[in-house]
Amino acid sequence: MKDFKIAILGCGTVGGGVARILLDLQSELAGRSSQKILLVKIIELLPKKASDRFGIPMKFFAGGKDKLSISEANRFIDEVIESDNIDLVVETIGGSNDYIEQLAIRILDAGKHLVTANKALLAERGSEIFIAAERNKRFIGFEAAVCGAIPIIKTIRESFSGDKIQSISGIMNGTSNYILSMMQNEGMEFKEALGLAQSNGFAEADPTLDINGYDAGHKLAILIKLAFGIDVSLGDIPIVGIEHIEKEDIDFGNEIDSKIKLICFAKKTNGKIYATVCPMMVKNSNFLSGVNGATNAVKVTNTYGGKHILVGAGAGSSETASSIVADIVFAAKYADIRSRITSSANLELTDAKHFDFPYIVTFETNDIPGTTGKITTCIGHQNINIDTVSHNRHKTDRATFSVATMPCTLKQIEDAIYEIKKTYPDILLSAPKIIPILY
């Protein structure tokens, strides 16, 4: 049995979890890959701390002392890249900058397989790295970069390879889903739920990227590349976060048999990909409405295979590490790796503004007879069919009511709002809230 040798760069939450599994499951992994998968070297700025935290013997850490300077660590990284004694490098340093991008490319150019959980890097700078993997016929594993433990990457690459993907939708950020679940199920306001998420370890000290939808956007960009073969950058995808969701939006959702979820959405129609990340009113009949807490879920609709749903842990040390180790076993198992991620020149990403969703538009107005008529008339002028107009939900002098539309484009809604504002300058007391409905 041949040896398959691993170096881990960065031994934090995820890297430490990977080292732990490699040591714990040594014989199982050998059975599964027909190779002896050996942890050879860990490069970490604080070896002693990581060794204590994860119970990993100090002998695995480069330098053999409690602390490394950055220049020492960089020198050890260069040694790993140049070494003939390493088959695969796990990059769990994180960050998306020139150094990390170049590091990834250097690892692949040195003939080593690369496994990473770095979603920002792949979403923002993935193409050069994917090309380097193909050029060197090396495997690039990034199962852990999208939805933690859910094997959506391998499922698309290896299990949906006999099909055509039509659409992907899902809950891909655990923090925001935890917050929305707490607002939904415990009646909390946004700030209270965010505070709870932070104190329970479901949100970072700086939760900006979770709340504003950008973390979910990174994951969707990677899935679009994989499923549809087109490169997208975050700027191409309309992204709306959950920071403006209020308890009354949740309450209104209940009234119309729906729950508000931060949804990643990409759909292929007539050679175009419509993609967006935004809060949607998910009908209770849609499975995604019942996915609560920090759990992630992805729904994929295929031409031949129909609807698929995958649910699992979206984050966590051992959960993410499990995905990384699966990538390591995969690289060890299949000697002749074809890492090619196919591109489709004939598909283009289109602004999801132009995609037909049914929408919920919530207006805040003065409570004066005639208001509904004025607003719905302007909506009608834009050729939008109205499904229902909800009752006034405020007991004060202000009226809040929602219009549920039949499928139309965001452009049509925006044009209607423009007309309302122009024709009746004082009628709207705040910017209308616009949320798509997902059946």
Add this chain to the structure above:
Amino acid sequence: MKDFKIAILGCGTVGGGVARILLDLQSELAGRSSQKILLVKIIELLPKKASDRFGIPMKFFAGGKDKLSISEANRFIDEVIESDNIDLVVETIGGSNDYIEQLAIRILDAGKHLVTANKALLAERGSEIFIAAERNKRFIGFEAAVCGAIPIIKTIRESFSGDKIQSISGIMNGTSNYILSMMQNEGMEFKEALGLAQSNGFAEADPTLDINGYDAGHKLAILIKLAFGIDVSLGDIPIVGIEHIEKEDIDFGNEIDSKIKLICFAKKTNGKIYATVCPMMVKNSNFLSGVNGATNAVKVTNTYGGKHILVGAGAGSSETASSIVADIVFAAKYADIRSRITSSANLELTDAKHFDFPYIVTFETNDIPGTTGKITTCIGHQNINIDTVSHNRHKTDRATFSVATMPCTLKQIEDAIYEIKKTYPDILLSAPKIIPILY
């Protein structure tokens, strides 16, 4: 780009679907596998009929005439096996007999990859076939054999390879789930629901294997082999079908926030695997309770990655074919195939009688004061904790009531019933119904 040449044996519902996808997605499959995947030959007793049904040109069919005799077909199959011009054979003939087993082994011994949807064959005669695959370093693909379009096989083999599986549970037979869903949601009796399943094409003319749990048992046996590395035959797994489920069982499920589902269950505890297929009261908090119609769902709990759920179409021509084509692409993509399915000598299958479930036991007695006391006393003698005793659900002179127990073994329940019968020979008017509860 190299050619990768395919022969299909049997062009019925599934084989025809495979041929269709291979022709429809030619350029996509080449992009994904870096090989030109070519349909070369189809062997089918009724070529003309299959050609018309699936729109496949007659030139692909061996013999080039409307009908083949069995001996002609066998001769063409021998030619395929001996040919240097075939890389992979798709076996969609079906059946589990000596001829089919030997055919599978001959294909692999001839150095060809094998893809099959034949669950009965693999569950009943899999070990020799798996050994042949390993001996010849050929790929054996059987994604389509378990839960149709759900990629549970590849997920276990390739995505959970960095983890340890603790348990598997799921709804793996679409016909029985369709029947139970109709009883649940439309208030139908078993026979009415079965008739509807047949007229809607969800059940075979002879639905015996779907109804009695054996089809689900075949799938569970394959998953146990894959997940835990032990060979099990159907005789080793206690299997109960849905044929005795009545409307009143469904009604009682509703009273206790549960739905009756035919559940495949396997769990590893202390070096033993407990496995069973039987109707269970699935609590509404368990995701599986909400899986309706012909849909399948599998829940896998891993040591590191936690809980995973996969949902999708359990059957259907194009759905099953999509799984087969994914296996073809996989075989084409990874030249150095390691098909080894690892065995765990230190695990043993144990009768699920000895596994602790909470149970619902339903008794039919005469409606006489004192009965509940007699029965629950006997249950207590077996050291079974009682959770609740439900009210009498009959308005006649007969009483039907259910005892919900805390976790205990089926053996304990059986012993309690034995004691009840022995002590009070006339108290039970029928055999008590025993259903595990799944939280």
